[in-house]
Amino acid sequence: MANRQMDRFTPVFAIAAASELAEMHPQTLRQYDRIGLVVPQRTSGNTRRYSLYDVHRLREVARLSAEGLSLEGIRRVLKLEDRVRELEGQVHELERALSDELLKRPDRRVFAAGAGGEVVTLRRGTRTRRNAEVVVWKP
Template identity: 60%
Template sequence: MAIDPYAPIFVISVAAELAEMHPQTLRQYDRLGLVSPSRQSGRQRRYSQHDVELLREVQRLSKDGVSLEGIRRILELENQVAALRSRVMELEQEVSEARRRGAADPLRVFAAGMGGDVVTLARGQRPEPRSQAVVVWRPRANQAPGLY
């Protein structure tokens, strides 16, 4: 039986030992928001295996000379990349499912907003007038490119 890597099972002393750090360093990273463990009743920190791996990554970056603020930004960007990858996989599955059902419409239009969100637009529908969205479409054969 595999253990959930996100299950909060380690107390701070065990997590510190696994990450080869002092418990006070873990508390500091928690205060800075670099690694935020779960809290049990009585405000006791509980770390997951994922948290311990993250602590090791913070330690590695720190040894390489990256400031704590730089590390915080790197971790934030890595989280955004992971979320976007997950969304891309969801969209790819939706497209595959639609093709499998035979419902693929090559004339569907998608708009990508400033926040990275992707929405499907009906044929002939346009994004909000003041939107700075990027619109992607596939024109029909023997028809000029444009929104349909």
């Protein structure tokens, strides 16, 4: 077997161990699997294997249930949290790509404020001309 790296998504816990870690009855885990709330991976022999992430989700389900949410409400909350994580990952990826692209360009644009307060585009390495006029204000 290849030397695999383990992470929080690696399915390692049988249902008995996962139920103990999540502080739930094994039948509850089977029910959540049946309704699609927390679906563990399966071995070639079709036995459930839970990951640390699955155990975390089971604890989250228990917490939300204790707060009075129905199983359908919990499913929606978990789905929305997954979507938020997915979108945050996309935002970080886009920010990184934008940053890399801006750093690659030698002709990056520089902006400054003009005399009237407008935005002025400058060539890299140049400065705006400063106005040395004195304006006297009389009320």
